[in-house]
Each structure stands twice: as C-alpha cells, then as structure tokens.
Amino acid sequence: MSNYVSEIMSRDLTMVSVDTSVARAEQQMLKRNRRCVPVVDDQRNIFGVLGYSDIVKHRQNQGNLRSTKVWEICSHIVFSVAPMATLETVVDVMVENSVHHVLVLEGKVRGIVSIMDLLQLYRSKLVSPDAREEATADSPQAITGTDGIYRL
Template sequence: MANTIRNIMTTDVECVTLLDNVYEVACKMRDHDVGIVPVVDDQQNCIGVITDRDIVIRGVAGKRSGSSAVEQVMSETLITGTPEMSVDEAAKLMAEKQIRRLPIIENGKLAGIVAMADLAVRDKFADQAGYALSEISEQRGEEHLQ
C-alpha cells in the first residue's frame, strides 16, 4: 500500500536508554536537530519518549540538573502507530491526541518515527498533515507533554 506510514517514516532514529541522562538527550536533540528522542530498553522496545518540551517542563522548570536520569523527565504514556497504518489514520490519531510526533512500533520494537513535518513535506499527504496540524493547534484543554 503506497499510502502507508512505512513509506514516509524516519527509520534512522536516535534513541536513549534509562542509563542516559537529560544532558545527553539534549545533546542528541541538538546534534540531530530533533525534538523527540525515544527511550528504549536493551531489546529496543520503546518504553517512553523525551521531547524538548519534557526537558523544559519536567527538567529545567522542575529544577532538575542535566545529570538527572532520563526516567525523571520522560513521558511514559505512549501513543504509537504501526508501519502499515495509512497516512490518513496517522494524521487523525495525531490530531486526536494532539501530538506532533508519532513513534512507529513493529513487532514490539521501535521501527521509526513520523513527525508532522514528514506528512507536510509529501505533497500528496499535505491535506492530512494540514488537517492534523489544524486540529492540534485549535484544540484547547490539557496540554500533552508528548
């Protein structure tokens, strides 16, 4: 199916483990120009994510140092997709959950990640990305950290 997430997801994803600290995560974000880093266990199971917002809200504003453990700032509640889901399904899920990045899991392992930008740069998927972004931007209420 040409319209699946597998065709647009980023597969070369930088990850961290619970052995890393917040400073190391921030450096990976800077060095790879990303706003999210999945947290994986030793079998590559995605057990959480750290976003740039997590670092600011739970780290800096929470008065935690850069040497704080990953698990002190990571988001453990994961919203994930699969490589075989359609771009439309992913866009709707991202809009509904008000997230801009979606970890993609296959056979229990992290397979990649899809960001709103991935949807937006594909001309044929621009409508789905626009819909999701407008839903994320317009909805009010509790803000999600992911």
C-alpha cells in the same frame, strides 16, 4: 503517491537508554536535529518518549539535567502505529492526542513520523518543484531587527 506510514517515516532514529542523563539526551537530540526520541530499555524495548518540551519543563523547574535520567521525565504514554497504517490513521492519532510525533512499531521501534514529515508530503503534493523554487527565490531568508523594528 504515499499512502502508508512506512513510505514517509524516518528510519534514521536516535534512541536513548532509560539510564541516559537528560543532559546527554539533549546533546544527542541537538546534534541530530531531533525534537523527540524514543526511550528504550536494555533489550531495546520501548519504555517511553522524550520530547524537547519535557526537557524545557524540567529545566524551568530547576531540574538538574546531568543527574536526572531520561526515564524520570519522559512520557510513558506512547502513541504508535504499524508501518502499514494509513496516513489518515497517523493524522487521526496526532490530532486526537495533540501530539507531534508518533512511533512506528512492529515488535520493536521501526521509525517515527512527525508532523513535519506530513507537512513536507502535503507541500510536495500541493506545489510543483518549479513553482516552489520560483516562490522562494525572492523570499527573505531571515528577518533582522533591533529595538523592536524588524525589516523584511
């Protein structure tokens, strides 16, 4: 039974430097399947957080991803918890601030907790592995469609 953030946080972090181009950060995020990355300075202190939504907004505003540095568009408001924070605490932080990721800090960045981490934990407590396998065995893997008609 997981009760603490340290038990579910992702430790395999992708971090980007403040001087990384947005284009390069996006490549790293896509390669590592990350929706959010901590932005750090030269001493690896937390500077901010770059979310994929920041990149999308910048692109929509006709921003140049190659010449723009991540420090220019990242969020400078960082929501964080300690490794020994309870799961209730991290959920409260996410809900109260409408965020999907919370950094785990203890001097430096130790990890990150995403809403997906919490949902996976929730699912594992609700459904046994055997029941989950049975429920997904007959489920379609994709929905395909043409001309507005979709088949399940």
